[in-house]
């Protein structure tokens with residue numbers, strides 16, 4: 001999949017050798033130059049961001065936000081709307097706006113392994129072939145929204161009704177009917193004449209985050225949608241409405257965070273505009289890794305408040321103290337937020353003592369209840385010719401195709417380079433009797449969904465097959481990818497400390513497949529995958545005779561034993577970790593209350609995917625942005641702005 005852009009330099013080198021021989025390539029060469037100019041000039045790094053490596057003048061703010069990721073950028077922008085409030089956003093990385101691999105929708109996996117990403121790995125997974133799994137997290141302003149697959153999806157309405165059942169005072173504010181307005185608040189949907197069936201009145205139209213149908217959409221995807229329909233899945237005009245998300249999107253591909261110019265939309269590009277950054281009450285500091293929270297006794301009652309944070313540009317460099325007059329907000333994501341809490345003495349007491357960290361509050365829930373969506377990828381050889389296999393060119397013709405695509409993208413912002421790879425998806429239930437008739441599937445599987453209308457499985461298609469984050473070199477064939485996602489895992493993992501060194505990555509153990517029910521549901525997903533691969537019109541473009549070991553054709557009639565083995569060895573993360581500092585009663589392992597305040601600490605909130613009480617049955621960026629929009633409102637209200 002995503003070595004697309006990694007291949008550009010090679011492609012450009014081959015092209016330059018051929019330029020003199022083929023005049024049409026001169027045009028394309030010029031287009032490539034234009035493309036680099038376009039990205040560089042229009043997306044130059046913002047002028048108003050400060051760099052901790054050069055020092056900062058002010059050391060005291062009303063609100064200090066830790067982590068300028070998906071949630072952090074939203075908060076910084078919304079809170080600084082009031083000129084009377086001084087806001088400081090501290091981000092471990094720097095801007096992503098001048099990074100072509102982030103801005104071009106198909107380029108993100110090229111950033112995997114780079115210094116712009118926290119390149120994390122899980123512990124070996126005993127129930128999943130005993131291997132560790134790669135967990136990239138964006139280390140830039142915009143966080144994971146700079147490297148995600150750009151799928152705009154809100155999950156199922158009942159996911160949020162489940163959030164409203166934590167038993168906390170104020171929990172009902174999180175029910176779908178109350179929470180939905182925050183999805184609408186951030187979205188700026190672009191209606192499309194080719195998707196007239198989408199009801200604009202159910203979409204956000206005036207928010208800062210552009211969404212729409214501007215990504216590439218291959219004929220393979222159209223065939224996938226029709227095959228899902230022919231296999232009995234419901235058709236939906238829009239997967240993001242109060243009607244729920246069950247079914248396959250009718251005629252349309254997925255809505256994405258890609259703008260009209262074909263560029264990725266991140267929370268940095270949407271919320272930290274030049275106009276926002278020029279506010280005198282907002283300071284955004286890059287290369288600022290927070291290592292610890294500093295506490296003082298609260299004045300109003302017996303208890304603690306956070307008075308400051310310690311921040312350093314890099315390991316071994318002395319830290320700066322930044323003071324917070326009113327609030328500190330942790331938005332460092334589901335891995336680093338619990339790590340920072342534990343390093344600061346907030347977490348399971350036993351674990352903190354193990355690392356000689358003074359216990360400030362025994363909060364046993366910190367770092368527990370880690371949830372993630374595992375995905376099983378299957379690669380199939382396709383014959384339509386519409387595969388994007390030329391993204392990894394191995395012949396002169398494929399190189400020319402790639403150069404042509406690059407030229408087209410540079411000029412129009414359209415074409416294959418604007419694919420997000422996951423071009424269409426279907427959401428369904430493993431217990432749906434119309435899809436899994438009880439006479440064929442007699443086993444009763446435990447219902448893990450958030451409600452009767454919510455899915456526990458997602459099925460998506462990519463116009464290029466890939467395995468292991470595209471790191472596995474596949475045979476040189478045109479391929480497509482089919483992918484099954486477990487949306488409601490019961491396997492719960494942990495984030496624990498490796499050491500008390502803040503620059504040491506924490507221990508990530510998702511405990512994939514430790515719940516046997518997860519395997520049963522994934523097996524149903526694999527049955528559905530096999531069925532759709534044999535359903536017209538998708539079936540007509542698959543070479544069912546392929547026997548390459550890395551391809552999945554051999555799974556077509558495989559027993560559950562073989563399928564389970566495939567699931568255990570192939571399973572990867574869909575990059576959606578959540579719930580490691582979740583909203584809930586302290587007695588139930590909750591870390592924050594319904595106002596996102598950390599239990600037992602006066603002025604500390606958490607605003608990112610770690611507060612999700614449970615993982616939504618869908619993609620996690622939209623819920624994260626909506627949480628941040630709501631949090632901004634909560635903080636403003638509590639500060640009486």
Ligand SMILES: Cc1cc2nc3c(=O)[nH]c(=O)nc-3n(C[C@H](O)[C@H](O)[C@H](O)COP(=O)(O)OP(=O)(O)OC[C@H]3O[C@@H](n4cnc5c(N)ncnc54)[C@H](O)[C@@H]3O)c2cc1C
Pocket residue numbers: 066067068069070071072090091092093136137138139140141142143144145147148149150151152153288289290291331332333334336340574575576577607608609610619620621622624
């Ligand atoms: C490859 C990939 C593909 C994905 N695809 C999709 C998709 O298509 N659709 C979707 O909805 N979701 C997708 N997701 C998931 C989604 O993007 C995340 O759930 C969401 O962005 C998480 O937001 P966050 O604010 O919780 O954390 P993040 O966005 O990770 O933000 C955390 C921020 O904190 C910073 N930080 C960390 N530690 C420190 C520190 N000590 N000091 C200062 N700063 C720190 C980080 O640099 C980062 O900027 C994907 C994720 C990935 C990685």
